Amino acid sequence: MSIRISYYPGCSGKGTSSEYETSTTGVCQALDVDLVEIPDWSCCGSTPAHTVNHVLSSALSARNLTLAEQEGFDTVTTPCPSCLSNLKIAEHKMRKESFREAVNELLDQPYGGGVDTKSVLQVLVENVGLDKVRERVKTPLEGLKVACYYGCIMNRPPEVMDFDDHEHPMAMDNLMEAIGAEVIPFPLKVECCGASFGIPQQNIVTTLSGKLLEVAKGLGVDALVTACPLCQMNLDLRQGQINAAQGTQHSLPIFYFTQLMAKAFDLSDAVQGMKRLIVNPQKALAKIGQADKEIA
Amino acid sequence: MNTYKITAADNTFTAEVEKRSGQDLNACYQCGNCTAGCPFSFAYDIQVSNIMRLVQIGQRDKVLQCHSIWLCASCQSCTTRCPNNIDVAGVMDHIRHMAREAGLATERKVKVFVDSFLDSVERHGRVYEMGLMVSYMAKTGRVFTDVELAPKVLPKGKLPLKPHSIKGKEQIAAIFKRFREVKSK
Numbered sequence: 001m002s003i004r005i006s007y008y009p010g011c012s013g014k015g016t017s018s019e020y021e022t023s024t025t026g027v028c029q030a031l032d033v034d035l036v037e038i039p040d041w042s043c044c045g046s047t048p049a050h051t052v053n054h055v056l057s058s059a060l061s062a063r064n065l066t067l068a069e070q071e072g073f074d075t076v077t078t079p080c081p082s083c084l085s086n087l088k089i090a091e092h093k094m095r096k097e098s099f100r101e102a103v104n105e106l107l108d109q110p111y112g113g114g115v116d117t118k119s120v121l122q123v124l125v126e127n128v129g130l131d132k133v134r135e136r137v138k139t140p141l142e143g144l145k146v147a148c149y150y151g152c153i154m155n156r157p158p159e160v161m162d163f164d165d166h167e168h169p170m171a172m173d174n175l176m177e178a179i180g181a182e183v184i185p186f187p188l189k190v191e192c193c194g195a196s197f198g199i200p201q202q203n204i205v206t207t208l209s210g211k212l213l214e215v216a217k218g219l220g221v222d223a224l225v226t227a228c229p230l231c232q233m234n235l236d237l238r239q240g241q242i243n244a245a246q247g248t249q250h251s252l253p254i255f256y257f258t259q260l261m262a263k264a265f266d267l268s269d270a271v272q273g274m275k276r277l278i279v280n281p282q283k284a285l286a287k288i289g290q291a292d293k294e295i296a
Numbered sequence: 297m298n299t300y301k302i303t304a305a306d307n308t309f310t311a312e313v314e315k316r317s318g319q320d321l322n323a324c325y326q327c328g329n330c331t332a333g334c335p336f337s338f339a340y341d342i343q344v345s346n347i348m349r350l351v352q353i354g355q356r357d358k359v360l361q362c363h364s365i366w367l368c369a370s371c372q373s374c375t376t377r378c379p380n381n382i383d384v385a386g387v388m389d390h391i392r393h394m395a396r397e398a399g400l401a402t403e404r405k406v407k408v409f410v411d412s413f414l415d416s417v418e419r420h421g422r423v424y425e426m427g428l429m430v431s432y433m434a435k436t437g438r439v440f441t442d443v444e445l446a447p448k449v450l451p452k453g454k455l456p457l458k459p460h461s462i463k464g465k466e467q468i469a470a471i472f473k474r475f476r477e478v479k480s481k
C-alpha cells in the first residue's frame with residue numbers, strides 16, 4: 001500500500017543538506033511513499049523567528065500548513081527537526097483561539113488548524129514499518145558499526161513532539177538495525193550540538209560537538225548517523241574546526257540515516273550523495289565492501 | 297557558585313514574564329534540574345535556574361542584560377526535565393523578546409545573525425545561505441570566521457551562488473510588514 005503525504009523539504013535541503021534531500025526522496029520513493037511537495041513553500045523561520053516573536057514565527061509556519069491544507073492534506077512530513085519543531089509548535093499554539101487570531105492577522109490566507117506534522121523518520125518507522133524496510137534491503141550494511149544521534153529537538157518537548165522516547169529515542173537505532181548495521185547505544189543521543197551558533201559563537205559548537213565526537217570515538221564506531229541538517233553540518237563540515245579547537249584528530253564520517261538506507265537499498269550514487277559529505281566516508285563504507293573509488 | 301547583588305524588586309517585571317509566557321513562575325522551587333541539563337551552562341553568565349529565581353524576585357535589569365538569554369539554543373532540555381512542568385525554554389524565549397524590545401542585546405553577534413537570517417527570509421521567502429553569510433559579515437564588519445570552510449564546501453555544489461526566490465515572496469514580505477505594524481501599535 002502506498003502512502004501519499006504532503007512534503008516540506010526545508011531551506012537547507014536546497015543548499016547545505018542537499019544529500020539529505022536526495023536520499024530522503026529516493027528512499028521514500030523506494031518504499032512507496034509519495035511525497036507531494038507543498039507548492040511554493042516558504043521558510044518556517046527556524047530558530048531565529050521564534051527567538052524574535054512567537055506570532056511571527058507561527059505565521060511563517062502557518063502559511064505552509066495552509067498550503068498543505070488547500071491541497072487536501074491533514075499531515076505534512078519534513079526531514080528537518082528544526083522545521084518539524086516550528087511547524088508542530090505553531091499548530092500546537094494555534095489551538096488557542098486568541099493566538100490563532102493574532103497569527104491570522106499577519107497572513108494573506110488564514111490557517112484553519114488541524115494539520116499535523118511528522119518527521120520523515122516517524123513516517124518511515126510508524127507508517128511504512130521496519131518489516132517493509134527490511135524487505136527492501138539489497139545490500140545489508142553488515143560490518144558497519146554506527147551510533148545514532150538524534151539531536152535535541154526531534155523529541156522535545158514530548159507533549160508537542162509526541163514521538164518516540166524523549167530521553168532515549170530508538171527510531172533511528174531500529175532503522176539502522178533493520179538495514180543490517182551494528183548499532184552501538186549512544187549516551188549523548190539527545191544532547192545539543194551547539195545548534196546555529198557556529199557562525200556567531202564558534203567555540204560553543206566546537207565544545208559541544210567536540211564532546212559528541214569524543215564519546216563516539218570512545219565507542220569505537222565507524223560513523224555517526226544523524227537526522228538533522230544542523231547537527232550534520234556542525235559535526236561534518238566543522239569537524240576540522242573542532243579538531244583545531246580541541247586538539248583532536250577526529251575523522252569520523254557523519255551520515256544522514258537516509259543516506260545509509262539508500263546505500264542498503266542499492267539506490268544510485270546521486271541519490272546517496274556520499275560525495276557531498278565533507279569527512280571522507282571511504283573507510284567506513286569499505287567495511288561493507290562498498291568503498292567507492294570516486295569519493296577518494 | 298555565583299552570587300548576585302539584588303536590587304529592589306520590580307514586580308511588574310515578574311508579572312510581565314508570567315503573562316507573556318503563560319507560566320506560573322512561583323512553581324519553581326529551585327531544584328536546579330534545568331541548569332543540570334543545560335548544554336550551554338558552560339557559556340552562560342547566569343545559569344538558567346538562577347534566571348528563574350531572578351525573575352521571581354523582579355530583577356529586571358540583571359535578567360534583561362544577561363548574556364545567557366542570547367546564547368540559549370532552545371534545546372528544550374530544561375522544559376522537558378522541569379519537575380514542575382514549567383516551560384523554561386519558553387520563558388527564556390520571552391525574556392529574549394523583552395530584551396530585544398527594550399533595545400538590549402548583550403550578544404550583538406547573535407542578534408545580527410538572527411536579523412540577517414530573517415532579512416533573507418523576508419527578501420526571498422526562503423533562506424539564502426550564501427547571502428545570509430555575506431550580510432552577516434557586512435553588518436558585523438568582521439571577516440567571516442568560517443572562510444576556511446569555503447574551499448571545503450564550495451566544490452560540493454551545496455551553496456548555490458544565486459538566491460532561489462519563491463513565487464509568493466510578497467506574501468512573506470507582507471507577513472513581516474504586518475508584524476511590524478502590529479508591534480508599533
Ligand code: SF4
Pocket residue numbers: 330333334335336337344367368369370371372373374375384385388
Ligand atoms: S533551552 Fe536554553 S536554557 Fe533550556 S536547557 Fe536548552 S540551552 Fe539551556
Ligand code: SF4
Pocket residue numbers: 323324325326327328329330331344345348377378379380382384
Ligand atoms: S527545573 Fe523547574 S523547578 Fe527546577 S529550578 Fe529549573 S525551573 Fe525551577
